Amino acid sequence: MSKPSSVAVTGCADAHCACTASFADEPAIARINGVALHRADEPISQNDLLDRAHTELLRQEAVRQGYLPASPSAWAPELDDEARSAIERMLDAVVVTPEPDEVACRRHFEAHPERFTEGQALHVRHILFAATPGVDVHALAVRAERALLELCGKEVPPDRFAQLAAELSNCPSSVQGGDLGWITPEDCAPELANELFFQKHAGWGMGVHPRLVHTRFGLHIIEVLGRRKGRALRFEEVHARIAAELSHRSRAQALRQYMRLLAGAAELEGIDLDGVQSPLVQ
Template identity: 60%
Template sequence: MNTSTSSSGGCGSGNCHCATAAAQSAGPVPSINGIALHAPGEQPDVQTLQELAYTELLRQQAVKTGLLQRSKGLSAPVLNDAERKVLEDMLDAAVTSPQPTEDECLRYYTANKAQFVVGQAVHVRHILFAVTPGVNVHALTVRAEKALIELLGKDVAPDRFAALAAELSNCPTSTQGGDLGWLQPHDCAPELANELFHQAPAGLGLGVHPRLIHTRFGFHIIRVLATRKGKQAPYEEVRERIAAQLTLQSRAKALHQYMSLLVGQSLVEGVHLERADSPLVQ
């Protein structure tokens, strides 16, 4: 009689090493100072794993400073709302960022005036060559460059851009010949906004842009159909906006430095985190 059975842990034989081999192939569980970040067998994505790691770093720092009780066991505990609030308050106390001075705000305004133009807009068509997981980026770039060279050639038919958009573009606007309509800076990805609005002296000119524009979505061929210049907002109107932006940037930098220092003081295994081995100047 056949007495073999199937099991999720192996083939069922007493001499089977399937489960052991599977556990070994999975590798050790990522940890902070010997405290495992998740249960064996779990495989969180990179972003989730980093979030778990930073939370555990903060929890251990809170334990070290007496703000939280030491947890029993060798796995990172799940924090309740009260414990998370302790971590937030600890960060607020440890990470300080000075308010920007009037001179700093004014210097930023002077160096970035194009960001503070009100009412500026462009009417744009585009062809998107999307960069997706597994795509051959080199081949995609060659394909996009070939289409761009054609559109920049002499005696191109007026409707050729729309035809290529319908044929090649990975954007839903391909059915409208790539027409994105009228755009203002906040309507598009920052990389595209920079090209369309923030380049001195006045962004892109009319017609097909002579090079590919690379954004987080892929490669774009851009054709500007019309523009509205808008007007420059005076410093007094945008001063508070600039101050808030600089404060946010300063806090983000200070937070990054604080977390990097905690990483540098800890034994981090199985997860990549930026580290600093000595205190950083804020």
């Protein structure tokens, strides 16, 4: 079970004495079942700490199941290729996911016809408000919404989009008025491809997209200048692709649940993995 980290108070126990403060100010060390994930003076990002925690959970489980030898160190060891291979063998044995059948594949195909089109492309221009480290995201969104509102207004001059792109966009395309040329789903960040090509409203038409598009790069104002519909693929042409995608999703979900199971059974200090005790999906 997870428990909050605590610092033992030592010294004279006088609240006004500096000896107590010197101990209380020591940074907490994250541990899993008593094994430290980092040293007190080691700078580590939250993402790196979480990655290290998940790796240590798997290592300890591999030791418990006999795939790896026990480590005498009080610190989480760095895994070599042989150890990682052993963990992969353990996961292959314990995380079993069924292969999707043809019924499941056909159901997915019929539910997402927009994803199975060959040769589709859009002529797009955009204005990027980049979400760089330290940027005021609220102020960024306000500027982006203000520009979008202007471009969606009535009687907007034809060259206004290009002007705003040159003034506001953080993309190199700003020197071309934001013009990205003809793009396919493979040319886009996944979030942008999903919005422009794979949503049910993706065929909303030409002109300025009525809402901001959020991607890992920031906020985009999008205008579609041209569209090539492409050819709808037959189920038989994409059956193997769909089966691989559904199998990947199923395994990823099972792995997430397995990690929650391990986290829920572990004693965690100084880190929250949101672990719950739940059975692995069979």
